[in-house]
Amino acid sequence: EAGVAQSPRYKIIEKRQSVAFWCNPISGHATLYWYQQILGQGPKLLIQFQNNGVVDDSQLPKDRFSAERLKGVDSTLKIQPAKLEDSAVYLCASSFQGSYGYTFGSGTRLTVV
Amino acid sequence: AQSVTQLDSQVPVFEEAPVELRCNYSSSVSVYLFWYVQYPNQGLQLLLKYLSGSTLVESINGFEAEFNKSQTSFHLRKPSVHISDTAEYFCAVSVVGGTSYGKLTFGQGTILTVHP
Numbered sequence: 622e623a624g625v626a627q628s629p630r631y632k633i634i635e636k637r638q639s640v641a642f643w644c645n646p647i648s649g650h651a652t653l654y655w656y657q658q659i660l661g662q663g664p665k666l667l668i669q670f671q672n673n674g675v676v677d678d679s680q681l682p683k684d685r686f687s688a689e690r691l692k693g694v695d696s697t698l699k700i701q702p703a704k705l706e707d708s709a710v711y712l713c714a715s716s717f718q719g720s721y722g723y724t725f726g727s728g729t730r731l732t733v734v
Numbered sequence: 735a736q737s738v739t740q741l742d743s744q745v746p747v748f749e750e751a752p753v754e755l756r757c758n759y760s761s762s763v764s765v766y767l768f769w770y771v772q773y774p775n776q777g778l779q780l781l782l783k784y785l786s787g788s789t790l791v792e793s794i795n796g797f798e799a800e801f802n803k804s805q806t807s808f809h810l811r812k813p814s815v816h817i818s819d820t821a822e823y824f825c826a827v828s829v830v831g832g833t834s835y836g837k838l839t840f841g842q843g844t845i846l847t848v849h850p
Contacts, residue, residue, distance in 0.1 A: 625777075652836055654836070654837075656838075661842070661843075662842055662843070663738070663824050663826070663840030663841050663842050663843055664778070664824075664838070664840050665840070666834075666837050666838065666839075669834060669836070669837060676833065676834060677833070677834040677837060712777060712778065714778075716836055719835060719836075720836065721766050721768075721783065721785060721828050721835070721836055722766075722768055722780050722783040722785075722828075723780070723836065724779075724780070725770075725777040725778040725779070726777050727775075727776055727777040728777050
């Protein structure tokens with residue numbers, strides 16, 4: 622089975638610019654997660670989708686971050702405008718509804734300069 | 735809220751030696767427990783998980799972890815490590831049930847470096 626696909630792998634932008642990341646989950650997985658992993662820390666959940674509805678976005682900085690999951694499949698995470706502290710790896714994961722322990726994509730490494 | 739503490743940020747060890755990576759958690763509700771591994775420039779891979787049943791769980795590549803409820807620990811062990819085990823290891827918990835089922839709370843990670 623194909624894994625979780627993410628793009629781009631790397632992105633470098635200047636502060637105050639905008640950036641978007643894309644995630645294609647494993648086919649049939651209803652639940653999709655976006656995590657932020659800052660260097661030296663464990664990943665932190667930003668947002669969780671069930672199909673195309675949001676289950677948890679309590680740790681998403683909504684003044685600059687937004688995410689959508691159209692048609693309950695692919696998802697896009699956007700940052701506008703970016704800050705230096707947004708430099709991190711953004712990981713996407715997916716799972717069957719109600720399951721625990723799941724597969725992550727390779728991530729997008731964002732550097733804000 | 736849940737929290738996870740990995741007691742060692744770095745663990746150096748020689749090849750074929752045993753290793754233990756320590757993990758403690760804090761939670762007021764029941765949790766499931768996980769270990770993930772991250773090789774350089776790769777995503778996180780699920781190594782093993784404890785959901786229920788036997789408190790000792792094993793992975794296919796020789797790692798094992800034991801859930802100790804009284805000590806709120808889930809330490810990861812391997813009796814003999816290989817160079818290829820060099821990676822960063824993350825301990826994580828997930829609340830049983832609830833609205834955010836599946837959400838993982840991670841520790842800070844432990845970098846395991848195996849020397850020849």
